[in-house]
Amino acid sequence: MNRRPFLKLVSALTLAGTLTATAASADTIRIGAVAPKTGGLAGGATVTQWPSIYLWVDQVNAAGGLTVDGEQMMIELIEYDDQTNPGETIKAVQRLATQDEAHFIIAPYGTGLNLAAAPLFDRYGYPQIAVSAITDQQPELSDKFPNMFFTLGTTTALAADLVGVLTDMREAGDLGNRVAMVNVADAFGIELATAAKPLFLEAGFELVYETSYPLGTQDLSPVIKGAAAAEPDAFVAWSYPPDTFGLTEQAMIEDIDVQAFYTAVATPFPSYGGRFGAAADGVLGAGGVNPDSPAFQEYAKAHMELTGAAPDYWASATTYASLEILAQSIEAVGLDREAVSDHLRETTFETVLGPIAFDENNSNPAFWTVGQWQDGVFVGVASRGRDGTAPVILKDGWK
Amino acid sequence: MSLTGSDLRNLVLAALALGICALLPLSGSGYWLGLGVTIAMFTALATSWALFSGPTHYISLATAAFFGVGTYVTGLGIDSLPYWGLIGIAGAIGAVLAALVGLATLRLSGVYFVIFTLGLAELVRQVITWVQNNSGQKGLYVLTDLDEAGIYWWLLGLVTAVFVTGWLIGRSRLGFALRIIGDDETVAAHSGINTARAKVLLFMVPGAVAAMTGAILAPRYVYIEPSLAFAPILSFQVVIMALLGGASRLWGPLVGVIPFTFLLEAVSANFPNQSTLVIGVAFLIIVYFLPNGFVGLLDRALTRTGHRREA
Amino acid sequence: MDILITGILLGGTYALIAIGLNLQYGVARIMNLANGEILVAGGYLAFIAYVSLQLSPLLTIFLVAPLAFALNWLIYRVMLQPLVNRAKTRGQLETDSILATFGMSFIGVGLMLGFFGGDYFSYSFMAVPLQLLGSTYGANRVIAFCMAVLICGALYLWLNRSRAGLSIRAIATAPASARLVGIDVKRLSALAFALGGAVTAVGGALISTYLTLDASTGVVFTLKALIIVIMGGVGDVRGTIVAALLLGIVETAVASLLDPGLTLAAAYILFLGILLFRPQGLFGKTTT
Numbered sequence: 001m002n003r004r005p006f007l008k009l010v011s012a013l014t015l016a017g018t019l020t021a022t023a024a025s026a027d028t029i030r031i032g033a034v035a036p037k038t039g040g041l042a043g044g045a046t047v048t049q050w051p052s053i054y055l056w057v058d059q060v061n062a063a064g065g066l067t068v069d070g071e072q073m074m075i076e077l078i079e080y081d082d083q084t085n086p087g088e089t090i091k092a093v094q095r096l097a098t099q100d101e102a103h104f105i106i107a108p109y110g111t112g113l114n115l116a117a118a119p120l121f122d123r124y125g126y127p128q129i130a131v132s133a134i135t136d137q138q139p140e141l142s143d144k145f146p147n148m149f150f151t152l153g154t155t156t157a158l159a160a161d162l163v164g165v166l167t168d169m170r171e172a173g174d175l176g177n178r179v180a181m182v183n184v185a186d187a188f189g190i191e192l193a194t195a196a197k198p199l200f201l202e203a204g205f206e207l208v209y210e211t212s213y214p215l216g217t218q219d220l221s222p223v224i225k226g227a228a229a230a231e232p233d234a235f236v237a238w239s240y241p242p243d244t245f246g247l248t249e250q251a252m253i254e255d256i257d258v259q260a261f262y263t264a265v266a267t268p269f270p271s272y273g274g275r276f277g278a279a280a281d282g283v284l285g286a287g288g289v290n291p292d293s294p295a296f297q298e299y300a301k302a303h304m305e306l307t308g309a310a311p312d313y314w315a316s317a318t319t320y321a322s323l324e325i326l327a328q329s330i331e332a333v334g335l336d337r338e339a340v341s342d343h344l345r346e347t348t349f350e351t352v353l354g355p356i357a358f359d360e361n362n363s364n365p366a367f368w369t370v371g372q373w374q375d376g377v378f379v380g381v382a383s384r385g386r387d388g389t390a391p392v393i394l395k396d397g398w399k
Numbered sequence: 400m401s402l403t404g405s406d407l408r409n410l411v412l413a414a415l416a417l418g419i420c421a422l423l424p425l426s427g428s429g430y431w432l433g434l435g436v437t438i439a440m441f442t443a444l445a446t447s448w449a450l451f452s453g454p455t456h457y458i459s460l461a462t463a464a465f466f467g468v469g470t471y472v473t474g475l476g477i478d479s480l481p482y483w484g485l486i487g488i489a490g491a492i493g494a495v496l497a498a499l500v501g502l503a504t505l506r507l508s509g510v511y512f513v514i515f516t517l518g519l520a521e522l523v524r525q526v527i528t529w530v531q532n533n534s535g536q537k538g539l540y541v542l543t544d545l546d547e548a549g550i551y552w553w554l555l556g557l558v559t560a561v562f563v564t565g566w567l568i569g570r571s572r573l574g575f576a577l578r579i580i581g582d583d584e585t586v587a588a589h590s591g592i593n594t595a596r597a598k599v600l601l602f603m604v605p606g607a608v609a610a611m612t613g614a615i616l617a618p619r620y621v622y623i624e625p626s627l628a629f630a631p632i633l634s635f636q637v638v639i640m641a642l643l644g645g646a647s648r649l650w651g652p653l654v655g656v657i658p659f660t661f662l663l664e665a666v667s668a669n670f671p672n673q674s675t676l677v678i679g680v681a682f683l684i685i686v687y688f689l690p691n692g693f694v695g696l697l698d699r700a701l702t703r704t705g706h707r708r709e710a
Numbered sequence: 711m712d713i714l715i716t717g718i719l720l721g722g723t724y725a726l727i728a729i730g731l732n733l734q735y736g737v738a739r740i741m742n743l744a745n746g747e748i749l750v751a752g753g754y755l756a757f758i759a760y761v762s763l764q765l766s767p768l769l770t771i772f773l774v775a776p777l778a779f780a781l782n783w784l785i786y787r788v789m790l791q792p793l794v795n796r797a798k799t800r801g802q803l804e805t806d807s808i809l810a811t812f813g814m815s816f817i818g819v820g821l822m823l824g825f826f827g828g829d830y831f832s833y834s835f836m837a838v839p840l841q842l843l844g845s846t847y848g849a850n851r852v853i854a855f856c857m858a859v860l861i862c863g864a865l866y867l868w869l870n871r872s873r874a875g876l877s878i879r880a881i882a883t884a885p886a887s888a889r890l891v892g893i894d895v896k897r898l899s900a901l902a903f904a905l906g907g908a909v910t911a912v913g914g915a916l917i918s919t920y921l922t923l924d925a926s927t928g929v930v931f932t933l934k935a936l937i938i939v940i941m942g943g944v945g946d947v948r949g950t951i952v953a954a955l956l957l958g959i960v961e962t963a964v965a966s967l968l969d970p971g972l973t974l975a976a977a978y979i980l981f982l983g984i985l986l987f988r989p990q991g992l993f994g995k996t997t998t
Contacts, residue, residue: 036828037671037672037674037675037823037828038674038675038819038820038823038828038925038926039632039926040626040926042823042828042924042925042926043828043829043830043924043926045828046827046828046829046924047829047830079671079672080667080668080671081667081671081672081674081675083632083674083675084627084630085627085630085632086619086620086627087437087440087616087620088667090433090619091433091434091437091664091667092667094429094430094432094433095430095433095664095668097429097430098428098429098430099430099668111622111624112620112622112624112626112627115540115620115621115622116619116620116621116622118621119546119547119619119621120429123429123546124429137540140540140542144542182970183532185528185529185531185532185971186528186624186625186626187622187624187625187626190531190532193532211969211970211971212529212532212533212969212970212971213965213970213971213973214525214528214529214970214971214973214974214975215528215625215626216930216974217965217970217973217974218720218723218921218934219716219719219720219723219958219961219962219965221716221847221848221962222713222716222962222965222966222970222973223965223970225712225716225966226965226966226970241830241922242830242921242922242927245830245832245922246920246921246922249834249837249848249920250848252837252839253837253838253839253846253847253848253849254839254846255839255846266830269830271829271830271831271832274833275832275833275834276834277834309829456801458805458808503986504985504986511940511985513808514936514937514940514985515982515985517933517936518937518978518981518982518985519978519982521933521974521978522975522978522979522982525972525974525975525978526975528971529969529971529972529975532971533971631929631933635812639809639812642805642809672823672824673820673824674820675816675817675819675820675823676816676817676819676820676821676823676824677820678813678816678820679813679814679815679816679817679818679819679820680813680817681813682809682812682813682816683789683810683813683814683817685809685813686793686806686809686810686813687792687810690796690806
């Protein structure tokens with residue numbers, strides 16, 4: 001574990017800054033970025049969003065910039081902290097569009113902030129390749145905002161594939177029928193729990209414990225104790241970062257005896273594996289990647305070198321892929337935003353995740369849905385149309 | 400109620416200023432319009448806040464509670480009711496909620512009221528989240544055709560209403576009573592003023608206005624979730640802007656809101672990585688060097704020139 | 711029984727969060743909104759010491775305490791003393807200190823963000839089960855609880871037995887009269903403020919063994935601490951402890967018996983209820 005990510009980041013940025021400064025004369029592409037650096041979602045954005053942006057800018061500029069109409073153009077990154085406040089996101093996008101005259105704007109972080117920004121991206125004609133915006137409303141949204149694209153999947157897919165994974169385990173005789181399901185009482189957790197419940201029942205599971213807990217709960221032991229008392233075979237939590245850690249620790253302490261243990265957001269964070277070590281083995285979580293793919297390994301190495309921290313095993317690579325898509329589109333059709341949006345709709349892109357093409361709802365239909373910690377690595381165990389799915393292992397105790 | 404010459408002059412000037420503000424969307428600059436929305440939003444919130452807190456010296460941190468309730472009214476009702484109706488409903492709910500809170504708490508003094516209102520915002524947020532969770536409701540999407548200019552005009556209308564209300568209160572018996580309460584509550588009570596009723600009535604104003612502001616702004620946020628709608632930081636921002644301007648005058652908060660918005664804007668544009676730090680420093684400078692807000696600064700400047708003239 | 715113990719353990723956590731603020735607010739009359747940032751900073755130090763030097767948080771606190779004490783002493787002397795001198799009334803000091811410490815909390819977040827980044831920091835320390843009366847509890851929580859008992863006990867004894875402690879209590883009760891009987895109010899206020907900061911930072915170091923923190927989470931703890939302090943009665947150690955335990959037990963009981971989704975709502979209802987019927991807090995005395 002590197003203890004000085006910040007210093008590394010600073011030096012990398014200064015380097016990137018001087019590089020851009022020297023080239024910033026006429027031929028730069030101004031790329032705007034707005035995401036939380038402070039506030040409730042800052043912890044997630046610092047792991048998932050910002051490092052990939054810095055990495056991408058650094059790599060593009062180190063390679064001499066993007067080729068636009070035969071000319072090499074360096075990237076100038078203009079960044080804003082929206083403080084996890086939709087009002088600030090809106091202001092920052094407006095400023096990027098009208099004052100900074102950014103050529104392109106990287107989509108914000110989080111479902112709520114992406115949606116708050118969507119009307120502005122739409123009005124100014126910017127393509128919005130959203131990553132961390134998981135919703136079932138993609139058809140409605142892309143209908144209303146035709147330049148909005150989705151890369152990380154839908155709520156229902158996330159829930160359905162977990163149900164699928166558990167069903168497969170049951171069919172194989174590894175898992176009983178009893179499921180304890182809890183969720184964080186915030187939009188994301190509520191949406192997922194609501195989507196998952198009928199799916200579990202349909203698949204013939206019995207929900208033996210079901211509850212929610214507020215965001216920011218400091219002691220989750222009643223939740224785990226309540227779940228353990230119901231003697232489930234599988235524990236599923238639609239959780240957010242601080243409680244993903246809290247639930248896992250309590251589960252360890254209670255030594256909850258389940259064959260499948262699932263926590264959602266932040267399970268793929270490197271700090272999760274770092275904190276729980278061998279005890280994390282077998283834990284299921286939202287997302288996943290194919291860690292054996294050379295493209296991902298190369299990306300993870302560069303990520304580590306530039307920012308001093310490892311990428312997470314889910315949205316980090318997707319964020320990077322969304323930037324690759326943007327870069328490829330710019331190189332193909334130039335700085336005309338309308339043309340870039342059209343290009344996005346029509347083309348199949350080669351990315352760190354493999355090929356990505358958007359469907360008629362501007363959605364990327366190929367994404368990871370369920371992953372699992374196996375020997376210190378978080379591997380994808382279920383996906384929609386992605387290669388390299390690993391077999392699921394049983395959760396075997398907490399030692 | 401009669402208007403003096405200077406009253407008339409002020410009215411005309413205010414109407415003129417309002418007219419100019421209303422033309423902002425026609426300038427075609429989305430950036431300035433966006434800033435205009437922010438300024439209008441905080442002017443409505445801070446001015447109504449000061450209407451109550453200026454005379455009574457109670458610091459209310461309940462703005463986020465009312466605001467959040469307002470956004471939820473729009474979020475829940477946008478598919479079945481017209482927008483303007485929702486704003487009205489939000490205002491009514493905000494006023495009723497404020498009246499209930501006022502009845503229960505306005506006999507508490509000072510710091511207890513501060514913490515109570517803060518706790519209230521969290522309580523409302525928890526209850527709404529829990530209800531939403533148990534009714535299995537998904538995230539609320541507010542998809543409308545209303546654009547930024549529309550929202551801006553609605554807010555501007557609300558700001559106007561707030562100023563008119565404030566002006567009328569200032570001229571009414573209620574306003575007179577409040578000034579006495581602000582000077583000395585015991586004296587007020589002895590002179591036959593129903594202090595509790597006056598305070599509750601007045602507290603309904605910021606409650607209603609904050610809820611209406613939330614209702615108006617909901618379409619701008621598109622997606623409503625509790626952690627964003629009830630963010631406690633909003634309550635603090637309103638207090639700070641109002642105090643920076645000065646809560647003792649009707650126009651005080653306005654002169655706080657405008658520079659503060661531009662300051663925040665400049666900071667976040669120039670120091671994207673240190674904006675929190677720089678805002679903190681700016682904040683301390685204000686506290687230490689502008690103790691009575693801009694109104695205090697102006698008043699002092701005016702008295703000085705006044706003295707000079709007399710001399 | 712299980713609920714009671716879990717609740718009491720949680721109450722210990724809350725006492726760690728709130729007891730420092732009680733000193734700062736009760737004695738120095740500063741409603742310190744930057745309290746949570748001090749707590750998170752303490753947690754950061756423990757995290758860094760543990761990850762890079764494998765230093766147990768139980769040892770780190772001996773480093774954290776003097777550092778936080780010095781820092782808070784400085785903050786009080788340089789930043790807050792002028793406000794105290796300037797304020798004509800208690801109300802004005804309250805407004806000023808709310809604004810000033812609010813600004814400081816921003817600075818705190820900004821500094822931590824600059825030095826450590828915005829990532830979550832979490833590590834596993836003593837996350838092993840401990841059997842108590844037939845149920846299991848996290849050993850780290852039990853340790854933190856024991857430390858909370860030690861800290862609160864020491865504070866209580868110090869405030870009630872030592873001369874400085876008595877003077878501090880005198881200030882908390884009647885600052886104006888305290889000055890008349892020859893108590894150095896300024897020096898002791900600074901002492902109380904610094905001590906409060908040190909206790910908070912130590913609490914942060916202990917809490918970081920089982921809660922996941924990041925640079926922006928301070929405000930969550932500030933809010934909780936304020937509620938507990940007000941609930942217990944300003945300037946009374948006993949009140950804060952009772953309020954913290956009560957809150958812990960109620961939250962756990964609601965979570966276990968009713969619905970975990972209502973824990974925080976129940977906490978606020980309890981708080982608002984106490985405020986309505988005993989506005990001076992559980993142990994507070996009505997002041998004029």
